Amino acid sequence: MNKNRASRNVWLRPARRLQQYFEATNTNEPLTELPVDLWKRLEQIPHLQETAIAYDWLLAANRLKREFRSQLNQFHDAMTLLCDEFDRLQPRQITPTLRDLLADLEALADDFSDVKFDSSTHVLSVTTEPITLQEVELGPFEIQLHCRELQTGQLSPYRVVALEPNPSSTNDEVTHPHVQSELLCEGDGRQAIATALAQGRIHDFFVIVANLLRTYNEGSPYVGLDDWFGTLCDDCGDLRSSDAIVSCGQCVGAICEDCIDRCAGCDENTCRGCLEACPGCDDYCCSGCLSRCVDCDTACCPSCLTDSERCPDCHEAQEESNEYESFPTTEPPNPQTGITVQSDCVGQTAVPA
Numbered sequence: 001m002n003k004n005r006a007s008r009n010v011w012l013r014p015a016r017r018l019q020q021y022f023e024a025t026n027t028n029e030p031l032t033e034l035p036v037d038l039w040k041r042l043e044q045i046p047h048l049q050e051t052a053i054a055y056d057w058l059l060a061a062n063r064l065k066r067e068f069r070s071q072l073n074q075f076h077d078a079m080t081l082l083c084d085e086f087d088r089l090q091p092r093q094i095t096p097t098l099r100d101l102l103a104d105l106e107a108l109a110d111d112f113s114d115v116k117f118d119s120s121t122h123v124l125s126v127t128t129e130p131i132t133l134q135e136v137e138l139g140p141f142e143i144q145l146h147c148r149e150l151q152t153g154q155l156s157p158y159r160v161v162a163l164e165p166n167p168s169s170t171n172d173e174v175t176h177p178h179v180q181s182e183l184l185c186e187g188d189g190r191q192a193i194a195t196a197l198a199q200g201r202i203h204d205f206f207v208i209v210a211n212l213l214r215t216y217n218e219g220s221p222y223v224g225l226d227d228w229f230g231t232l233c234d235d236c237g238d239l240r241s242s243d244a245i246v247s248c249g250q251c252v253g254a255i256c257e258d259c260i261d262r263c264a265g266c267d268e269n270t271c272r273g274c275l276e277a278c279p280g281c282d283d284y285c286c287s288g289c290l291s292r293c294v295d296c297d298t299a300c301c302p303s304c305l306t307d308s309e310r311c312p313d314c315h316e317a318q319e320e321s322n323e324y325e326s327f328p329t330t331e332p333p334n335p336q337t338g339i340t341v342q343s344d345c346v347g348q349t350a351v352p353a
């Protein structure tokens with residue numbers, strides 16, 4: 001009993017403070033001013049128009065009729081705006097009593113190792129146990145409810161701070177698969193968190209957030225746990241996340257997107273080490289796309305290797321020697337060698353046909 005009383009006293013002041021915040025949030029919610037002036041004008045116009053008609057001021061009567069329509073529009077817009085504003089602020093259904101808040105604070109002290117209320121910053125915080133997900137040790141987290149932000153109606157008036165951060169190797173703002181820059185990706189918990197805060201159920205709020213931190217949702221992490229430590233690029237040695245790593249089509253090495261190249265022949269992702277320049281066109285190709293010249297054994301790309309499977313140099317040399325051999329037997333009136341070779345080819349194909 002004594003112990004209870006003592007612990008009650010510890011939490012009384014924070015509970016009072018919190019109650020002020022929740023009450024302030026309630027009273028702050030403006031059932032804002034109605035468009036009274038617009039309404040008054042709308043009330044006036046029919047009387048004025050009646051008078052105008054009575055005096056036969058037809059132009060004035062017509063003008064009033066048009067004004068009435070435009071005022072109706074303005075009134076309609078003003079009412080729509082009020083509705084939107086009202087829905088946006090989502091009035092709290094329940095203001096927690098001092099007793100509720102005290103009970104919540106005491107329950108928090110039972111459930112969490114370190115519950116603190118900082119009266120200068122107006123931050124109520126709890127500390128979780130060290131959290132380990134799929135063997136990745138993320139350390140304990142401090143969940144901080146910023147009470148001042150409760151009043152301003154901020155969507156996430158809380159932060160999640162890693163006390164012994166072990167951030168993802170690829171992004172040190174990500175201290176938990178679902179926490180980036182101290183903001184929690186609430187996922188399925190969004191509605192439950194919003195409702196708990198709206199109703200001042202602070203124990204529920206902290207428990208929901210802590211449970212989200214204890215859970216890994218593979219579907220929507222900022223960085224997946226299997227990717228927590230990143231992957232080294234075999235080329236430049238940088239640590240990258242798996243979606244920035246490509247596998248080389250030749251050596252199957254893990255290559256980052258900055259280092260990966262493409263084969264000019266088959267367009268496959270290939271690391272630089274697996275590409276070789278074709279001496280004919282200087283394009284870089286993979287070994288699968290390069291073929292050896294039958295004469296000099298140089299690796300050539302498919303477009304530079306001739307039909308006779310020679311590199312451009314060897315092809316030229318071969319043609320020169322052909323020309324030299326054919327020179328004494330024929331007397332070409334035209335010195336173009338290409339024509340001589342072509343006519344030979346045509347002659348050869350014509351024989352079997």
Ligand SMILES: [Zn+2]
Pocket residue numbers: 233234235236237238255256257258259260
């Ligand atoms: Zn790289």
Ligand SMILES: [Zn+2]
Pocket residue numbers: 248249250251252253270271272273274
């Ligand atoms: Zn490679």
Ligand SMILES: [Zn+2]
Pocket residue numbers: 263264265266267268285286287288289
């Ligand atoms: Zn290729």
Ligand SMILES: [Zn+2]
Pocket residue numbers: 278279280281282283300301302303304305
């Ligand atoms: Zn080539």
Ligand SMILES: [Zn+2]
Pocket residue numbers: 293294295296297298310311312313314315
């Ligand atoms: Zn060659």
